[in-house]
Amino acid sequence: MPATVEVRFKGIRKDYFRWPDENEPLRLRDAVIVETDRGLDFGRVTAVGDTAAKKCSSCNTCSVGVASGPPDTSEGLKPVLRMASQEEIKQANDLRRQEDEIRRSVAEKARTHALALRVSDTEWQWDRKKLTIFFTAEQRVDFRALVRELAGQYRTRIELRQIGVRDEAARIGGVGRCGREYCCSTWLSDLSPVSLSLAKDQHLSLNPAQISGGCGRLLCCLRYEHEFYVAARKRFPKEGKTLRTGRGPEKVVAVDIFRERVFLRHDEQGPRTVLLTDLKLELESVGETLPLPAERPARAAVPVPPPPAPKPPSTTPSPSTGEETDPVRRKRRRRRSRRGRRPDGESPPSAPES
Numbered sequence: 001m002p003a004t005v006e007v008r009f010k011g012i013r014k015d016y017f018r019w020p021d022e023n024e025p026l027r028l029r030d031a032v033i034v035e036t037d038r039g040l041d042f043g044r045v046t047a048v049g050d051t052a053a054k055k056c057s058s059c060n061t062c063s064v065g066v067a068s069g070p071p072d073t074s075e076g077l078k079p080v081l082r083m084a085s086q087e088e089i090k091q092a093n094d095l096r097r098q099e100d101e102i103r104r105s106v107a108e109k110a111r112t113h114a115l116a117l118r119v120s121d122t123e124w125q126w127d128r129k130k131l132t133i134f135f136t137a138e139q140r141v142d143f144r145a146l147v148r149e150l151a152g153q154y155r156t157r158i159e160l161r162q163i164g165v166r167d168e169a170a171r172i173g174g175v176g177r178c179g180r181e182y183c184c185s186t187w188l189s190d191l192s193p194v195s196l197s198l199a200k201d202q203h204l205s206l207n208p209a210q211i212s213g214g215c216g217r218l219l220c221c222l223r224y225e226h227e228f229y230v231a232a233r234k235r236f237p238k239e240g241k242t243l244r245t246g247r248g249p250e251k252v253v254a255v256d257i258f259r260e261r262v263f264l265r266h267d268e269q270g271p272r273t274v275l276l277t278d279l280k281l282e283l284e285s286v287g288e289t290l291p292l293p294a295e296r297p298a299r300a301a302v303p304v305p306p307p308p309a310p311k312p313p314s315t316t317p318s319p320s321t322g323e324e325t326d327p328v329r330r331k332r333r334r335r336r337s338r339r340g341r342r343p344d345g346e347s348p349p350s351a352p353e354s
Contacts, residue, residue: 004056006047010123011171012189016056018077031084042092042126095124117141120168130157136168166191169215183220194218202229232257237291244288
């Protein structure tokens with residue numbers, strides 16, 4: 001059975017293919033030549049076998065990836081054409097070295113055309129049939145004249161693609177405040193939206209300079225670390241809660257979920273720091289239990305009463321006028337009277353003879 005492989009290209013772009021040769025399996029970091037929508041491209045293998053099949057089944061970017069995870073996802077994938085030779089690897093490296101010079105040239109041409117954009121990166125397709133230029137801009141930019149000039153210079157298809165500041169940081173790369181390389185440019189391929197409420201749940205400072213990344217947006221780690229912080233704080237008492245310990249009533253000032261410490265303060269004896277396990281034993285000795293943050297109860301579904309059934313139109317005569325109250329029947333009677341017939345069925349009087 002053909003094996004599913006994950007191939008990553010420049011930046012965070014990746015795709016899934018199948019490797020038909022079972023006798024010579026692919027390994028990680030192998031260079032391969034694959035067929036894309038507009039020609040041949042060069043990439044590196046980043047996952048093979050069951051790992052790649054699982055990642056492909058959880059991907060919803062194409063008709064092959066299904067959330068339920070089919071047993072074999074390699075049937076609808078394009079095959080890997082071949083492993084890249086040393087000459088093809090050299091050609092790909094030469095194209096990568098040219099891209100930085102092309103980026104500076106495109107940025108200079110954009111200033112010549114007075115375009116309000118910033119060129120972030122350029123990417124050659126391996127067969128040189130397409131040149132993709134990534135840029136950021138605050139508003140819509142008319143770059144048709146720039147595309148015509150670049151197409152005449154490089155004799156290939158030019159694609160200008162506008163990206164956001166987070167995608168720009170993922171393509172350029174850098175070192176974050178944690179001392180490690182950006183998550184978005186290494187392993188985090190899904191840039192989920194990050195809101196300020198995540199920083200509030202983790203009790204972080206709301207200073208934008210401390211919770212923002214190199215792109216100027218909120219840190220991506222606030223999203224994928226949120227579940228850990230929420231689950232860890234359920235083991236600690238809530239800040240501001242008053243506990244009855246062996247020293248008397250003490251107020252919880254703060255908690256340290258990494259060192260499992262609780263900071264308490266007594267009105268007369270002052271503050272102190274105690275381990276979470278020691279605090280539990282101390283509360284049990286005085287007959288108290290550790291109060292944990294209560295979870296929000298789920299809202300009960302309120303039954304919606306069915307709409308009342310429409311009442312049938314009444315055909316009984318009105319007590320005041322003796323006429324029928326049904327509007328449809330009244331309309332019919334008026335229509336017949338306009339045509340010259342009386343409601344009781346009698347014909348109208350004839351005109352006098354001259």
